[in-house]
Amino acid sequence: MAHQLTNKEQLLLEDLKQHEMVCIKKYQDYANQVHDPQLKDLLNNYAQQEQNHLNSINEMLSGQIPSIGQGQQNQQNQQGQQSQQQQLLSKAAEQSWSAANQNDAMLLNDLLMTEKYVSSAYDTAIFEFTNPQMRQALNHIQKEEQQHGEGIFSYMSAHGMYNPQ
Numbered sequence: 011m012a013h014q015l016t017n018k019e020q021l022l023l024e025d026l027k028q029h030e031m032v033c034i035k036k037y038q039d040y041a042n043q044v045h046d047p048q049l050k051d052l053l054n055n056y057a058q059q060e061q062n063h064l065n066s067i068n069e070m071l072s073g074q075i076p077s078i079g080q081g082q083q084n085q086q087n088q089q090g091q092q093s094q095q096q097q098l099l100s101k102a103a104e105q106s107w108s109a110a111n112q113n114d115a116m117l118l119n120d121l122l123m124t125e126k127y128v129s130s131a132y133d134t135a136i137f138e139f140t141n142p143q144m145r146q147a148l149n150h151i152q153k154e155e156q157q158h159g160e161g162i163f164s165y166m167s168a169h170g171m172y173n174p175q
C-alpha cells in the first residue's frame with residue numbers, strides 16, 4: 011500500500027536524495043585517493059551503505075515503506091564495520107605520521123563535516139513525517155550516518171589525526 015506523501019515530506023526526501031548522492035560520490039572518490047588500503051576498504055564499505063540509503067530514500071519517494079530485509083542487511087554491515095574498526099585500531103600503532111597521512115586526514119575531516127551535516131538534515135526531516143514506519147526508516151539511516159562519523163573519528167584518533175581534549 012503506497013503512502014501519499016505530503017508536500018513537505020516530498021521536498022525533504024528530495025533534499026535527502028541529493029545529500030545521499032553526494033555522500034556516495036565522496037566516499038567513492040576519496041576511497042580512490044587515500045593511501046592506507048584499510049582506510050580505502052572502510053570508505054568503500056561506507057559508499058555501499060550510502061547507496062543503500064539512496065535506495066531507501068527512492069523507495070520512500072515512490073510512497074513505499076523501505077523493505078524490512080534492508081534492516082537485517084544493515085545489522086550485518088554494522089557487525090562487519092565494528093570488527094573492521096577494531097582492526098584499524100590495532101594496526102594504528104604500527105603506522106607513522108607522513109605527508110600521505112596528512113592528505114588522508116584532510117579528506118577524513120571533510121567526510122566528518124559531511125556526516126555531521128547529513129545527520130542533522132535527517133534529524134530535521136524526521137520531525138515532519140506523518141508515517142511512523144517512515145520515521146523509523148529515517149532514524150535508522152541517521153544512526154548509520156552517526157556510525158560512519160564514529161568510524162572516521164576512531165580512525166583519525168588512532169592515527170593521530172584528531173585529538174579530542
Ligand SMILES: [Fe+2]
Pocket residue numbers: 030033059060063064128151155
Ligand atoms: Fe547516507
